[in-house]
Amino acid sequence: MSASDSKPLYAENPAWNDVTPIPQHDEQSNPMAPILYTQEYKDAVDYFRGIVRTGEKSARVLELTEHIIHLNPAHYSVWQYRYDTLIAMNADLKAELLLMDGIATTHMKTYQVWHHRRLLIQQLKTPIPELAFIAGILEIDTKNYHTWAYRQWLLAHFNDDVMWAGELPYVEEMLIYDVRNNSAWHHRFFVVWASGVRTGDGNRQDTLRRELNFVKSKISLAPNNDAAWNYLRGILNHTSTPFSLLRDFIVPYTVPQSSSSPPSYVLDLESPLPSEGSDLPCAAALEFLAEIHEEDKHEESIKNAVLLYKQLASEQDKIRKSYWEHRAREALKLVETNV
């Protein structure tokens, strides 16, 4: 028997005698697709509707809403009313936040759980410990969408140098753990490029160089990784940097791995070679090379681009055949308009 089974129903609890429970449906209605609730849930939400009707804001309302949230963490009307109650009672929001820690861990994929935290932090204005809390959740669920978006909101909203300072190291840690984690790559873009310039990062040439070296090293580690390639493309587009700047880096990724590659102790930071055992050529590199050709716009270059797209369509990335054919057609238009 669980703890909640031994909790008395509100209907049988004298402390709630003064509240009139309100059922969801009238007796006559015959709803379609009904949910066959437990008695515990039905009882609790009947009393919730009762106190909403009277507008009560009290400690027992906090108990009731907490109870319902445990049974149905997505009940947004209950969250809304709980928040209104906390504010009306001038309640201890720090204690509320602590209470929420447990709920967030159990129900981390629920919108309302994260949104309630956000409302509390907006009131408390204590975002720094949240970063550690978020990191704890992400350790369990490394790609949780709400959690990453909440972290980004926190950083942007408070825009505090101390908070920003830890983000690049944090992303690097996450990418060491899993270089394919696209949520982490997106976070890096957010921190470095999308939400203004970080203190000390004002020389954008240096920033670009650092970021290019970072992403190239990660591509060299595991070339068949769309997250890294999308990041590379993203920063080049964002800074209006021609793709052709990376020609020397790209070419080794567009051919099968050579047995006569230079020995591994020869490091080239500008153009790190694919690591041992890489599966080459990789589709993203072929596409990238095609776009380098397209930047040229001369007929011969465009022909080369089209050949690469056809190679993708017929060999390397067959599922996207119709898309690569679209890219080939778009490439040909560059010649037409250049005549």
Place this chain on the structure above:
Amino acid sequence: MLRPTPIDNHPTPTSYDQRETERILSSLLSESPYPPTLNRNTHLNFLARALFQGFPKHYTAQDASQPWFMFWLLQAFNVLGAGLDPANKQRAIDTILKAQHPDGGFGGGPKQAPHLLPTYAAVSALAIVGRPGEGGGWDQINRKGMYDFFLSLKQPDGSFHVSKHGEVDIRGTYCLLATATLLNLLTPTLTANIPGFIRSCQTYEGGFASASQPYYDPDGNLMHSPRPALGEAHGGYTACALGSWMLLKPVMSDEEREGREGILKENVVRWLAKMQGGEMDLGGFRGRTNKLVDGCYSWWVGGCFALLEGLGVKHDWSAIDGEPQSASVPESADADADAEWDDIEDELYNTKALQEYILIAAQVSSGGLRDKPPKNPDAYHTSYNLAGLSTAQHRVRIVEPEYASMSDDPLLISPDESSTERDTRRRKVYETAYYWKEVESQSRVLGGMKNRVNATHPLFNLTVTHARGMLRYFYGQS
């Protein structure tokens, strides 16, 4: 010999999960008959059980999504070619109306606070089962209350809270715009600044995130930059963004449509195309880069391709330099069938492979469709897998609008708009929403006509018939 996703001698948790999924999915191929069969009747029974017997107690966690269940179940019924009898239609109407809040808008259930998402679900469900007149549902919608509810949620950056004190994200934007379009509630006041918000949600990957963070200058003006996206590009949010963009196109300024506020279309196309899984994923769609395929993205991502033409992405299928349309050499055993499919493939994704995923991986033999094996089916995945099957089978496109004369609507008179401006605006909105048609000669049904499902309106995820019925009524067209 099927090729798994390459690991480059550097396994990580992502690649472990991907390999495991590929193992499970590709093992289905040897077990499944080909071509696969849509088990229409078992799915209808699955849906009917939910509609008439109800949901077991673990669905308590969905108690705030009751209108969604009505929409998912009723729309799935529709796509499969079934409908309710008049008595049950009335029961459905009555059930849905109970979720309407006295002040306007629909909530997740009777006596729940109004919320944009169940509002969209309820109105969409009423488009399916409702009608004008007493007890028909349509006339019982409190349009004025709903409009006021919408405005109460509007934020200066063009976004909307989904409910009072609720989260801000682009799902709310889509749900509001789709509902407002169907019910003839779009006004300049309502739509101001929305395009800029949508644009700000596009990430460097090309897809769209849940929301963006506004920054204001000391005078309180919204800054163009920075305006970072919150969360990575995601299939659900992308569907909402593109649907919203299409719905707003008729009322956008040129600057909003094409200028620096315009969305980057080729980036969208690339991201959408890259979301399709490979052969060991059976051609299903994932929702984010490097995550696993899931049947619901058959609609959220697959369904977006139907919007591309309307968004201005041209893809004409004339020959490249005089060569045959299909540049590839089909390698599968069924080379003739592949070549035939290639000749009619007019989408920028592999429609045949998506149908294979849905029919082979997503279908559950005991009824319903799922994310992927070994997960259980549910109403949400059943609905969106079937919507995805519909979009993969049929081409529904915008056709030339015909002139539509507007009757006036005193509810929506705004002081800074002349009646001519109002009529012109609403006509354009109506035409954008109404004039979609199935191009029947270009259907491509894997496994033959026994697997055919009904076509779906790309903007609303309703049949064209149902969308048009509601539009005609609320725009005063006979």
